[in-house]
Amino acid sequence: AFRTATGRTPEKVMEEVHRALRGTRGAAVAIARLEPDGRLLFCGIGNITAALVTTANRTTLMSHPGIVGHQMRQLRTYEAQLPAAGVLVMHSDGLSERWSAADLAGLLHHPPAVLATGLLRQAGTRRDDASVVIARSPR
Incomplete structure (x- = not known):
């Protein structure tokens, strides 16, 4: 549903995903759009x-x-606005929210996959499925 959505804003895409998920168990969903100038929707x-x-x-x-x-x-x-040296982190509830910027500070210059692995290791609860998305500014 996300890949076939035609909405131009995350809100409009969410409406399309909502319609597509009717009749299922449903889901928690986050949709982000990162613009070339670092603006995040x-x-x-x-x-x-x-x-x-x-x-x-x-x-x-x-x-x-x-x-x-x-x-x-x-x-x-x-x-x-995504800071030039920063990242967007999105994750499911399979990770604890008890992590800080300091926990990732030494990893911020690494590729997103390394950051995601570090966060899973640091905050993964091991009682639930977990997903992590890391995005950098294209600038």
């Missing part, structure tokens, strides 16, 4: 974590309560 529903991370800071992005495919009360696309 984000829409999240459910128990999903998203944060902008630099060596010194972690800024959490807003995800609204709900289950995509069942009930979504509020959809909103938020806009932020």
Whole structure:
């Protein structure tokens, strides 16, 4: 559903994914669009974590309560600026939210796959499935 969506904003894509997931168990979903100038557009529903991370800071992005495919009360696309030396981190609830920017500071210059592996090792709960997405600014 995500790959075939035609919406131009994360909010519109989320609406399409919501329609496609009707009749299923539903899901927690985060959709981000990273523009070439570093501008980030984000829409999240459910128990999903998203944060902008630099060596010194972690800024959490807003995800609204709900289950995509069942009930979504509020959809909103938020806009932020991805710091030039920072990354976008999105992960499922299979990882604890108890990690900090300092936990990733030494890994920020590595490829996204290395960052994701480090975060899984640091914050993975081992009681649930886990997914991590790391994105850098294309600048």
